[in-house]
Ligand SMILES: Nc1ncnc2c1ncn2[C@@H]1O[C@H](COP(=O)(O)OP(=O)(O)OP(=O)(O)O)[C@@H](O)[C@H]1O
């Protein structure tokens with residue numbers, strides 16, 4: 001201990017320390033330190049950190065899953081809009097030749113994309129198939145069905161105007177557009193989207209508070225350490241930073257976990273969902289969110305984590321700061 | 325460097341710890357502070373490092389009234405002062421190395437530099453081979469020496485030591501006090517609070533005595 005002569009340089013360096021590490025390099029070193037010390041803190045207490053992350057992940061999974069489901073359904077109805085055109089029922093007296101002629105005439109209309117004539121026989125088979133009584137020996141002579149033209153309207157066509165115009169054709173008995181059904185579905189989807197937003201906002205708040213609470217506990221737990229750091233000259237920003245990083249890590253890992261949960265849930269429901277989709281001859285699957293959406297979610301939750309940590313630390317530090 | 329002008333300190337709920345203290349410690353000067361237990365030695369040191377605020381009077385550091393210092397500037401004042409605490413104040417969840425490194429980390433010094441200086445400081449206090457241990461694995465005297473290494477690592481202009489020899493044997497105590505004297509010879513302003521009157525008497529430095537809240541220059 002008593003070899004002070006080796007310490008000659010200290011007199012010149014005295015007092016220079018206050019500015020020794022200013023500037024960008026010091027700043028980046030501080031961040032490096034905070035980065036690793038926050039990770040170290042999480043790893044040092046894996047159980048509590050892990051539980052927090054799981055809770056956060058679950059809180060995120062619900063709105064995320066709902067969001068994806070609603071997104072899928074609304075995409076699906078756009079498909080329905082296009083395919084489920086108009087069913088044009090012709091008079092029963094109309095013959096095959098007349099039906100075909102009418103259908104090719106209709107397909108020249110600008111509001112119409114395509115016309116698919118369905119003969120009474122085809123219609124019957126399909127109907128019986130749906131009823132599960134196919135092949136019970138109805139002959140063509142007993143067939144009560146008329147010719148039906150499945151009309152796919154052009155994308156920009158006004159369905160109501162189109163159906164009015166079709167009704168003016170003498171050969172056409174009836175035009176069925178289930179507009180009400182579509183409108184109702186649209187409303188339902190709209191409602192679903194609203195529900196997702198409301199649930200999402202509520203769970204985001206829960207997310208924020210869970211993070212804030214965890215960081216608060218962390219700050220409380222490290223009160224003594226914080227005080228010591230302050231005693232040797234740490235700025236509030238320096239003390240706060242590792243906690244902000246912790247919040248960031250909480251947010252990021254919770255988002256990743258939620259994505260994993262959603263993908264797993266997607267697998268879980270994929271078989272029955274495919275069965276359902278097949279029965280409607282549509283493609284329906286709980287797709288995982290896109291890469292960019294996932295990254296956005298992860299980053300967004302990271303930022304939310306920082307925000308939660310900020311709230312917690314600022315509120316706690318003012319109390320923990322030694323008598324200033 | 326440090327000037328007290330009729331300083332009084334009263335803790336909430338107790339009597340006056342300091343009632344009327346005035347002194348000047350010039351830059352590069354050294355002094356010892358004694359007084360019986362509870363005389364207010366720790367309180368006096370804490371007022372300098374802004375760990376406490378005076379109830380009355382003025383504490384000047386480098387000519388500036390520390391009471392007027394905004395909270396934002398307090399950390400920078402503290403970085404100019406190395407404090408050896410009576411109760412060590414180590415980070416219990418960090419290794420000896422990281423404890424000593426803390427002031428340099430706060431100052432944003434590069435890691436290679438930190439490594440070099442921490443090793444040098446630990447070598448100086450004879451704890452180089454314990455750098456990977458946690459404070460609770462050390463004896464009281466060893467913890468004390470970690471605190472000493474931390475206090476001097478950043479080469480502060482002022483060194484305040486509160487009972488630095490409290491846990492050390494006589495030989496180590498004498499060495500440490502001599503070390504402070506040598507630091508002072510290198511230009512560091514040093515103020516040491518200690519009970520060890522006999523040891524202090526041998527060092528040929530001014531001794532101030534705190535008694536009944538007042539300071540007498542011995
Ligand atoms: N945080 C505190 N809150 C209330 N009273 C305090 C506080 N710190 C110290 N005191 C009181 O102030 C007086 C002086 O205490 P201080 O610690 O300065 O004495 P000291 O000279 O350092 O004693 P020792 O030699 O035992 O370390 C004591 O009477 C003590 O009760």
Ligand SMILES: [Mg+2]
Nearest residue numbers: 365366410486
């Ligand atoms: Mg004391």
